[in-house]
Amino acid sequence: MLKGQVLRVLGAMSGTSLDGVDVAVVETNGEVIFGFGPSRYRPFSEDEQAVLRRALGCWPGDAGVAEVAALVEAAHIEAMSGFDVDLCGFHGQTLAHDPDGFRTHQAGDGGILAEALGIPVVWDFRSSDMQLGGQGAPLAPFFHFACAKWIGADAPVAFLNLGGVGNITWVDPSKARPEEEGALLAFDTGPANAPLNDLMMQRRGLAFDESGKLAATGSVVDGALELFLDEPYFYKIPPKSLDRDAFSDMLELVCELPDGDAAATMTAMAAAAVMKGIEHCPSPPARMLVTGGGRLNPVMMEMLRMGLDCPVDPVEAVGLNGDMLEAQAFAYLAARVARGLSTSCPATTGVRAAVGGGEISRPGAA
Numbered sequence: 001m002l003k004g005q006v007l008r009v010l011g012a013m014s015g016t017s018l019d020g021v022d023v024a025v026v027e028t029n030g031e032v033i034f035g036f037g038p039s040r041y042r043p044f045s046e047d048e049q050a051v052l053r054r055a056l057g058c059w060p061g062d063a064g065v066a067e068v069a070a071l072v073e074a075a076h077i078e079a080m081s082g083f084d085v086d087l088c089g090f091h092g093q094t095l096a097h098d099p100d101g102f103r104t105h106q107a108g109d110g111g112i113l114a115e116a117l118g119i120p121v122v123w124d125f126r127s128s129d130m131q132l133g134g135q136g137a138p139l140a141p142f143f144h145f146a147c148a149k150w151i152g153a154d155a156p157v158a159f160l161n162l163g164g165v166g167n168i169t170w171v172d173p174s175k176a177r178p179e180e181e182g183a184l185l186a187f188d189t190g191p192a193n194a195p196l197n198d199l200m201m202q203r204r205g206l207a208f209d210e211s212g213k214l215a216a217t218g219s220v221v222d223g224a225l226e227l228f229l230d231e232p233y234f235y236k237i238p239p240k241s242l243d244r245d246a247f248s249d250m251l252e253l254v255c256e257l258p259d260g261d262a263a264a265t266m267t268a269m270a271a272a273a274v275m276k277g278i279e280h281c282p283s284p285p286a287r288m289l290v291t292g293g294g295r296l297n298p299v300m301m302e303m304l305r306m307g308l309d310c311p312v313d314p315v316e317a318v319g320l321n322g323d324m325l326e327a328q329a330f331a332y333l334a335a336r337v338a339r340g341l342s343t344s345c346p347a348t349t350g351v352r353a354a355v356g357g358g359e360i361s362r363p364g365a366a
Contacts, residue, residue, distance in 0.1 A: 006034050007338070010119075011089040011331025012076055016164025016244040017193050017293060018052050019207070020044045021079040024324040030335035033150045039324045042079035049207075056245060058095050059105050068095065072108040077116045088113065089334030089358075090123040091326075097243040099135040111361040122334035124359040129344045134351030137167070137241035141186035141348040142336065143329035144169040145178040151318040158278075158285035159315070160304075161326065162294020164194035164244050166273060169348075170281045179345045179354040185281060186348040187238030190231075190273025191247040192294050196266045199251060203259050212267065212299030218260025220268040224253040228269045234276040239350035270294065271303035278308065289315045291322040333358065 007030075012023045021044075025037025044052065048071055055068040072093045080088060090113055092106030110123025126136035144159040153173040160168050166189040175183035193208065200206045200214070209215055228250060233240070250269060254262035278284070288310055294300050295314040304312045315322045333343050337358035345354040 005029060007087055007335050008037060008085045009087045009089060009331040009335050010080060010083045010085040011327045011329065011334060012080055013091050013326040013330055014072065014076070014093045015326060016094055017197060017208075018044060018049050018164075019293070021075050022324055022327040023079045023083070024321070024327040024331060025083060025085060026328050026331040026335075028146070028332050028335045030332070030339040030341050031146070033146050033332070036321070036328065038083070039321065039327065040079055041323070042075055044075065048075070052093065055095050055107070059103075065095070065107060068093065069107040069109065073112050076108065076113060080113070080117055085119060087334055087338055088117060088119050088121045089330035090121050091125065091330050092123060094244070097137065097241065099130075099137070099241045102130045102133070104130060104136045110359065111365070114361040114363045114365070118363050120360055120362045122337045122358045122360050125330070125333060125337075125343065125357045128355050128357040129349050129351050132351045132353065132355050134344060134349035134355070135239055135241040136349060138169070138186050138188065138348065139333060139344060139357075140167075140326060140329040141169040141184050142178045142343060143332040145171050145184060146332060147320060148173040151320070155286035156283055158281065158288045160189075160274060160288055160290045162192040162270065162290060162292040162300065163326070164192060164197070165242050166190055166192035166270060166294070167241075168274065168277050170285060172282075179342055181347075182282065184345070184347045185238060187240045187277065187280070188242040189277035190233065190242070190270070191250060192270045192273075192292070194244050195247055195250045196263065196270065198248075199254070199262055199266055202251070203262070208293070209263050209267070209297065212297040214260055215263040215267040215297075215299040218258065218262070218264035221254070221257060221261055221265045224257070224265050225268055225272060227253055229272055229276065234273065238280050239346070239348060241349070264299070267297065267300050268303055271300055271307060274304060275307045285310050288312045289318060289320070291315045291320070291325040295322050
């Protein structure tokens with residue numbers, strides 16, 4: 001890929017919230033964002049979600065993993081078909097992530113997608129980072145850096161993704177490149193929607209607390225919140241990352257609470273984890289821009305606004321698409337892989353040096 005060549009790249013993301021597949025087009029040369037194209041959402045059915053849930057925590061070769069991989073591939077092929085693009089970025093479905101053991105597992109084979117779509121597919125974004133001592137996550141920060149440039153930010157800004165797990169990217173837009181020292185700091189803040197979603201499924205048979213309605217009926221129980229904040233993870237210096245179920249014992253902290261109080265307390269836990277995370281940033285951000293499903297929870301957003309000393313807004317306030325930002329991130333990263341550029345660095349994953357991840361599969365290669 002020539003340096004000045006602008007590609008139309010389709011990115012795909014299926015997150016730890018297990019809601020479905022997001023796909024979105026980005027026009028980029030792997031450095032500058034030139035524009036955003038069409039997008040699509042393909043939800044997982046209840047039966048598909050059940051299959052995915054049963055495989056959480058599983059590694060290649062474990063029972064059920066082959067079934068999940070086939071499901072993930074079929075869903076992505078359906079979601080990604082029909083786009084006029086030069087390249088695709090496929091993240092796959094994370095089933096297990098063990099940063100301390102330097103291993104991660106995303107179900108789905110990009111080679112199968114390349115054959116079905118007839119387009120080169122970049123995938124397996126995390127392995128190279130972990131092989132060089134990185135956490136393998138988060139990987140969106142280089143895209144967040146480009147987004148900060150795209151919106152014209154002139155002071156440090158934080159991008160907060162509230163998906164199944166929360167992660168934050170602190171960006172200094174005065175820097176020229178994301179690998180530059182002081183340009184970025186990124187890490188997982190803690191649990192966000194995943195344990196709250198699990199609570200809703202257990203208590204109400206619902207996938208999530210829509211618009212924070214259940215949390216709004218309850219009160220935060222300080223004792224449970226304080227026990228949660230005693231977790232050593234919050235005091236660990238970043239970069240750092242988490243598996244979806246790393247804080248599964250949160251459910252035990254609220255097991256004796258009424259539904260409303262349990263939901264309010266777990267929502268407060270997600271917000272409090274972000275507040276602890278801000279303490280690690282090089283300087284307070286001038287603004288926090290929120291993406292992911294959590295930005296649609298007014299209770300969680302108000303807790304963040306009350307606890308932080310900067311404006312907290314959904315990314316739509318600056319013209320970005322919070323439903324598609326992660327899919328767009330893997331489109332952008334795919335373009336970087338195609339150009340041989342780095343996709344992570346010490347300040348984002350703890351990797352020993354800036355490294356480019358990703359494998360490229362081309363149709364007909366088999």
